[in-house]
Amino acid sequence: MLDELLARFQARDRLALARLLTLVARGEQLEAIRAALSPKNETTPVVAITGNAGVGKSTLVGKLAEVLRAEGKSVAILACDPQSPLTGGALLGDRARMPTHPEDPGLYIRSLAAPSGHQAVAQHVDLMIRMVAQFGFDVIVVETVGAGQGDIAVRELADVVVLLVQPESGDDLQWEKAGLLEIADVVVIHKADLPGAERLESQVRELLSLPGCREIAVLRVSSAKQTGLTELWSTIASCPRRSTLIEPDGQVLLRHAQQVLAERFQDRAGSVGHVVDRWKRHELDVTQAADELLHVLAR
Numbered sequence: 001m002l003d004e005l006l007a008r009f010q011a012r013d014r015l016a017l018a019r020l021l022t023l024v025a026r027g028e029q030l031e032a033i034r035a036a037l038s039p040k041n042e043t044t045p046v047v048a049i050t051g052n053a054g055v056g057k058s059t060l061v062g063k064l065a066e067v068l069r070a071e072g073k074s075v076a077i078l079a080c081d082p083q084s085p086l087t088g089g090a091l092l093g094d095r096a097r098m099p100t101h102p103e104d105p106g107l108y109i110r111s112l113a114a115p116s117g118h119q120a121v122a123q124h125v126d127l128m129i130r131m132v133a134q135f136g137f138d139v140i141v142v143e144t145v146g147a148g149q150g151d152i153a154v155r156e157l158a159d160v161v162v163l164l165v166q167p168e169s170g171d172d173l174q175w176e177k178a179g180l181l182e183i184a185d186v187v188v189i190h191k192a193d194l195p196g197a198e199r200l201e202s203q204v205r206e207l208l209s210l211p212g213c214r215e216i217a218v219l220r221v222s223s224a225k226q227t228g229l230t231e232l233w234s235t236i237a238s239c240p241r242r243s244t245l246i247e248p249d250g251q252v253l254l255r256h257a258q259q260v261l262a263e264r265f266q267d268r269a270g271s272v273g274h275v276v277d278r279w280k281r282h283e284l285d286v287t288q289a290a291d292e293l294l295h296v297l298a299r
């Protein structure tokens with residue numbers, strides 16, 4: 001059954017892709033599916049779109065997909081939703097705001113339930129990203145749940161993180177309190193058709209000019225008025241990539257090892273995480289980190 005699905009997936013059957021994604025979303029057959037993927041095609045850019053609820057993520061993702069399609073690029077969208085797809089509402093809502101062209105082989109949209117709590121993306125979305133990359137899409141866009149600190153996980157998954165903010169009533173910059181600015185490569189002042197966009201842009205630029213901030217592009221975009229969208233894509237495309245997916249082989253290996261370990265040796269997840277954290281802080285090189293992981297396992 002799984003073998004047949006995988007064979008159909010390799011033959012670029014979208015129904016097989018959908019079924020496999022469902023298995024992964026349920027946490028089933030993870031290892032077999034992971035093992036069946038070849039490490040090829042992992043240079044596919046992954047763009048995360050994040051921001052608070054209602055800031056227009058789904059709408060913008062839909063518009064961005066149209067820009068990409070017009071350029072002849074195929075796009076897979078993984079839309080993480082705070083609600084269970086069982087309720088139907090959120091799922092259908094997202095679909096409604098995104099273009100649905102079932103006949104377009106260059107566009108694939110998948111809604112995923114993100115677990116409630118602090119996580120910004122659905123579980124195993126890393127594996128799903130690899131799957132759609134392998135399926136052959138040119139660009140992968142992940143819509144995340146604006147879950148504040150939980151979005152840090154997004155940093156690990158994506159080459160480019162786009163943070164959406166919108167003119168809000170009052171001075172309550174929620175996304176700033178949540179630390180979202182820290183993970184962004186591009187900040188979009190979204191709904192730029194609304195009053196207050198200019199003021200918000202200067203607030204954001206001011207925050208970003210504080211010492212210690214990375215260089216981050218700031219753009220005004222209105223999905224409703226269709227302005228700033230092509231500029232947004234060219235900005236994203238010119239961002240330096242620093243994905244897990246394009247790191248040197250050893251580091252990819254280490255990260256995959258971490259996932260497998262976390263699944264198989266749940267009791268040692270803490271120790272594994274500790275080693276990986278030290279590697280990330282450059283306290284260990286990749287060989288040392290691999291050695292330490294072996295120690296953790298041999299215990």
Ligand SMILES: Nc1nc2c(ncn2[C@@H]2O[C@H](COP(=O)(O)OP(=O)(O)OP(=O)(O)O)[C@@H](O)[C@H]2O)c(=O)[nH]1
Nearest residue numbers: 052053054055056057058059097191222223224225
């Ligand atoms: N004025 C204006 N409204 C917009 C724009 N883009 C989206 N909206 C509206 O903003 C609302 C929320 O849009 P969504 O795309 O659902 O936002 P979201 O961030 O995906 O929402 P969640 O997934 O629920 O967090 C909708 O009513 C949209 O019509 C825009 O450019 N301008």
Ligand SMILES: [Mg+2]
Nearest residue numbers: 057058094143
């Ligand atoms: Mg949405």
